[in-house]
Structure formats: structure tokens, C-alpha cells
Amino acid sequence: METLVCSNIAKKYGEKEVLKDVNLTLEKGKIYGLIGRNGAGKTTLLSILSAQNPASTGEVLWNGEPVWENQRALNHICFSRELTPQPNGSTAGMKVRDYLRAASFYYPGWDAQMAKELLEKFELDPKKKLVKLSKGMLSMVTIIVAMASKADFTFLDEPVAGLDVVMREYFYRRLIEEYTQTNRTFVISTHIIEEAAEVFEEVIIVKHGEILLKENTAELVGRTFRVSGLAETVDEAVKGLETHLPEQIGRSKGVTVCLREGETLPGDSGLTVQPVNLQNVFVALCGEEQL
Amino acid sequence: MNEILTQEKSIYLQISEMIENDILRGILLEEERVPSTNELAKLYAINPATAAKGVNILVEQGILYKKRGIGMFVAEGAKEMILKSRRSAFYDSFIRKLLEEAASIGLGKEEVIAMIREGEPKGSDEV
Numbered sequence: 001m002e003t004l005v006c007s008n009i010a011k012k013y014g015e016k017e018v019l020k021d022v023n024l025t026l027e028k029g030k031i032y033g034l035i036g037r038n039g040a041g042k043t044t045l046l047s048i049l050s051a052q053n054p055a056s057t058g059e060v061l062w063n064g065e066p067v068w069e070n071q072r073a074l075n076h077i078c079f080s081r082e083l084t085p086q087p088n089g090s091t092a093g094m095k096v097r098d099y100l101r102a103a104s105f106y107y108p109g110w111d112a113q114m115a116k117e118l119l120e121k122f123e124l125d126p127k128k129k130l131v132k133l134s135k136g137m138l139s140m141v142t143i144i145v146a147m148a149s150k151a152d153f154t155f156l157d158e159p160v161a162g163l164d165v166v167m168r169e170y171f172y173r174r175l176i177e178e179y180t181q182t183n184r185t186f187v188i189s190t191h192i193i194e195e196a197a198e199v200f201e202e203v204i205i206v207k208h209g210e211i212l213l214k215e216n217t218a219e220l221v222g223r224t225f226r227v228s229g230l231a232e233t234v235d236e237a238v239k240g241l242e243t244h245l246p247e248q249i250g251r252s253k254g255v256t257v258c259l260r261e262g263e264t265l266p267g268d269s270g271l272t273v274q275p276v277n278l279q280n281v282f283v284a285l286c287g288e289e290q291l
Numbered sequence: 292m293n294e295i296l297t298q299e300k301s302i303y304l305q306i307s308e309m310i311e312n313d314i315l316r317g318i319l320l321e322e323e324r325v326p327s328t329n330e331l332a333k334l335y336a337i338n339p340a341t342a343a344k345g346v347n348i349l350v351e352q353g354i355l356y357k358k359r360g361i362g363m364f365v366a367e368g369a370k371e372m373i374l375k376s377r378r379s380a381f382y383d384s385f386i387r388k389l390l391e392e393a394a395s396i397g398l399g400k401e402e403v404i405a406m407i408r409e410g411e412p413k414g415s416d417e418v
Contacts, residue, residue: 226295228294229318230317249334251318251319252293254294270316274295
């Protein structure tokens, strides 16, 4: 099976360690959600996976071949970066059309028909300069590049940032359609977790430069619960379990529990046990310091 | 009180039900102060007006009462009031649905009654 594997990837910018010993295997034909707090290392990880950025240590292999400076491998990998055109930057005078043409030269599988169709769907003017586009319009351009690249491994970094809710829904539907027709692999980072939860077969959570977990989304959500009730009863019930985000108000207490293999919650204990959603899981695992 | 809010019903109803549940379970005691509207709003990250709406339902029913300048308190006899109203709603909230589902899968009343008899009286020592 086609895979993209990174082993023992670390990345330092000066003294700052952005990624620490990351090991990750991406399989062909899956949609992965990449979620993490701001600054967790998501974009750096994607840029290293796509050889747009060298790792300080470690290696990325596409079907066993290193991807670094390997055009054969890179023909199968697309990282459509978030566009942030600066008035004096390299893309300053560039029009949407020019940017898409550049992408079409880069990706051998480029689907010009699809690019055209998406431009129309998004009602984007190809003659417009990148610097003149709104945040949502820039997201549309990165989506077009990602979709039309036809790359086997396609990474989208916050593709829905700035998009209105109708366009976000359209994007996820179009993504699913493309996925079912082609079986491409997509890695999608987003901060708007809940609306994408049903799209992600697996979720990769990045925390402080490390992969906190990579797991089937339904399984992760299915083994996580919010347990609440009388504080002593809650404490007794969750003893020895992995708990997060305790909250107490008076004698009432709530805590998020992630059950590990073989663990169960005691029944009949007068407690409320509620299912949670992916966003709740993420906040429990990554938000503890702030909340 | 530390449950998470769901999409299934209005937030203010969930707030009032959670307070009721805590009174039933002895987490909130009679004549004890309940969290303020602002505390509830902060805990669930909801608009204080929504939290107030949930609390006010219970005030109207006499389950909570206001002490001016101090806050909301659980009324004496609150637990009994909640038990009474929940019991009278029990048929509509549970039994009716139970019988509907039983009928739709071809289970007769006698079979359902037999199941109830055999069933463990889970949590019956609570309440």
C-alpha cells in the first residue's frame, strides 16, 4: 500500500523546538484531520511532510523513498499552503490566474477542468490580484490548488478559514465527492473541529510539537465521557482512570474521562455519564492549561 | 451541574433540569445558595440571559427563591416539589415512548411488564 511515513522528525528554529521526535504513517485513501492549538506545530509538520521545509533530524519516506529533493515522490504530494500575499512580497502583483497556472506546471496530474469549475463555483475572478482578495477568497484559491493538484497525498492547512458557513459545507461535500471518486489521501487542519468531525476518518492531535494521538475519530469520541455528580462520588468512580478538565461548583463536580482498553465506568452510581463530541475531546486533551 | 450541554433541547431547559437533578441527588441542599446566573453563564459559556431564563423557571415553580442582594436559594420542600412534578410527567416522558416502541416491534404489554419485573431495580436506592 502507498504510504507516507515520517520517522523521528524534529524541527528547531534556533533554540525553539517546534517538532519533537514525530513518528507518523499516512495511508493512501484516508481523510485525516490534523488538529492542535495555535503554535502546536501543524503547519511545520505539513511543510516537512511535503519537503517544502527541511527537518532538523529525521526522514520522510514516500513508499520507502526519501521525499527530500525527490521530484518523483513530490509529484504525488501537494501541500496547498495558506496564502498571505504581502504588498511587497513575491506574489504581490500575481493574479489568481497566474497563481493557478504556476500550480498547474508544478503538479503533473493538474486538472484544469476542475480548477475552472471550482473558480466558477466560488465566484472568484481569475483576473483579480491576490493582494486584493479577502481572507475567505484566499482560502478558496488554496482549496482550488489542493483539489486540482490531484496529488495522492494532499494537505490543506486551514482551508475553511474565513469561509462562510455555506462555503464550508460546500467544501466538505466537494472533498468527500473527490475522495470517493479517487481514493486520494487528505490531511486537513482546522480549528472549526465539530463541523469536520464526521469527515475525518482519523484524527491526529498535535500538542507542543508532538503527536499526542492518532486514532479513528469514532473510537476516540466513543471512549471519552463527561462524568458529573456529587464530587466525592465522581472522584471515587474515576479513580485510576485518565481524567481531564475537572470543574467543580459547590458539591457538584464534572470531569472528562478517556477510557483505555478494557476500562469501564461503574454503572448505577448515581452519576451522570454523557457522551462528548470531538471538540469536547480536543478541549479536554489540549485546553487544560487555559481553562 | 457539571454536565455538558447538548444540542437536543433548549439550553435554558437543560440548565433548569440540571439544577433540579442536583437537588434530587442531594448535591444542592434546601436553603442553600445555588450558583448565580453569572456563575452559570461562565461555567457553560452561555449568555447570562439564557442562564437566567433557566433559573427563573424554577423560581416561578417555587423551587428556588431569591434573597435580595444575596442570591438564589433552594426553597424548603423543593425536592418534594420536583419529585411530584417528575412523577406526574413520568407517564408522558417515559411510559408512552416505551409502549410506542414496544408496539412497533411487536412486543405485547404483558411481555413488557414481565421484562420490568425481571429487570434489576437499578439505582432504586437513589432518589
